[in-house]
Amino acid sequence: MDEMVTAFQKFIAADLLRDPEYQIEANQSLIKGGLIDSFSLVQVGLFIEKTWKLKVPDRDLTVERMDTIDQMVAYVQNRLQNKK
């Protein structure tokens, strides 16, 4: 799980913020907190698809469901479990 958190932290800092040094907390509100915009969720979806080989339907990419790294991790874990 910690690895997953780190993976999201690295991806968001490097690819979305283009500032690899930027520190993000797992429970930090990303979109409502003004760090990334809702268009970036599309890239979050693509990142999940690529990294964990999951198909992310567009309806899951909402601010309510994906505003923190904790939420993103829970989403991926949940999907991976259901896949088994």
Place this chain on the structure above:
Amino acid sequence: MNTPPTYSRLIDAAHYLLSKRTHDRALVAITTDSTQTFTYGEYFARAAGYADTFRELGLKPGELVVLIQQPSADVMFAFWGALLMGAVPAIFPFLTEKLDLEYYARMVQKLVNISRPRLITTYPDLEPTLKGAFVDLPEPPMVTVTQPGRVGDADAWIAAYPDHITPDQVAFLQHSSGTTGLQKGITFSHQATLRYVESASSALGLSEADTYITWLPLYHDMGLIGTFMMPFLAGVGIVTMSPFQWVRDPKVMLRAFHSYGGTVTWMPNFALNFMAQRINPDDLEGLDLSSWRLLVNASEPVRAESNHLFSTHFAPYGFKAESLGVAWGTAETIMAITYTPLGQPPTIDWVDRKRISEERIALPVPENAPESMAYASCGRLIRGMELKIVDEEGRELPERRVGNVLVRGEYMFSGYYHRPDLTENAFQEGWFKTGDLGYVAEGELYICGRKKDLIIVGGKNVYPQDLEDVLNTVPGVKAGRAVAFGMLNEALGTEDIYVICEVTTPDPDERRKIEREIRQRLTRQADVTAHRVILKDLGWLVKSTSGKMARSANRDKYIQELQAQTAKA
């Protein structure tokens, strides 16, 4: 195929559409759950239902009704409902999930204080907040939730249309977003709107055989005029979806082109990058986009790269590069007033980078010359308008000299609603100051920048002063020592927002807290996401000679600092 006749008031267009096109398709509304189709007859019956409701609520001809509704077919019915009864509708941005309710209510209060609407219609979630927002006003507007689905007798409304409403009267308003934008309710008269639609439709070659496909929000001028009122008045069917649906799944738009034989759309530049990057070719199997004859790129600076990216990505499915067009204008000129010629990609002008930045001369050079840079043409003026390029003293400049773009002509707004002071400032000896910088070459307009520090993000105007007002209230930021500006993000095809603030604390943890607070407030109070929040020690920011924060000078200083860092690394 009939060509609609010339009208003098919007109601005459409604009469024509209702009597001659009753059974033709006016609107298709695609939502995530369903698709609904309305003929002109059905469309106006719904609009008349709204007119009935408005009358029962006490709204009278000439009075302002503000529509704050989620994107839907109903907001389009309600808009025409108000027009049918001779009231003045304005569509106002609705609350997004990020925006703070209290700040939103304050924004609406500001609008109400200036525009004095008689009625505000909204959706259930927002009703209590809005009702509470105006209790202290001497004449508060009524706030109501209207029920969709009501139908009425549009013929009766048309027959009863007030004679005293003349073509030069204000038919509807449009407000842009943000505190600054709200001060300016742009007024559209019947006559200017109809003449504009006639001239612009002819520039676009619109006919009743066309079909528009659009997701643009209607509180924005390109959405309201470009993809709603213009096609509607020209008798062109419209297929709509909400902007949220499009963001989540932009393929919906392409499927609509395929299914409805779509021919025309308008989008801001970033949307071309977004669609090309977002849509996976595997998902396009079997899709036919060959009916698509025109994609007008407008409302933010056009990038030749974005046009290229889009047309190559979708060419295998029938999209043609010559379908790309560019248009330019402002809400004060009703909408876009220059258009590139149909059936050919916009001209690209290669000029010398040094000469244009230092001497403001657009000197043509070969594409592969060192220091060459490209501008995409915004096209030629439509008939009925005039344009000139002037220097700071107001002297007219010859071709290929960069200066302020001024316009005048038949299609102009009738002033900012209830703000004669702002209206007067907007003109210079009868010419409207667009705030854009550009040059003319071989009769075509090229836009190179803006005189105002306006930031355009994803086609949406963001006023830096609105952001700076927010920054100045953040604890830890030295009040009056903050600037906001835009910088191009080539990958996204639009501008990113940068803010620089001076802070007193040297403590990194404190600074991190301030940075987060700034981001949060910008999102909740101004509905924008800052790409970079830069905190500097006191004294870093440059002030202009007049004592104001100089945005462009600070941007240049920041860029130079970055370049120096990169050089060191």
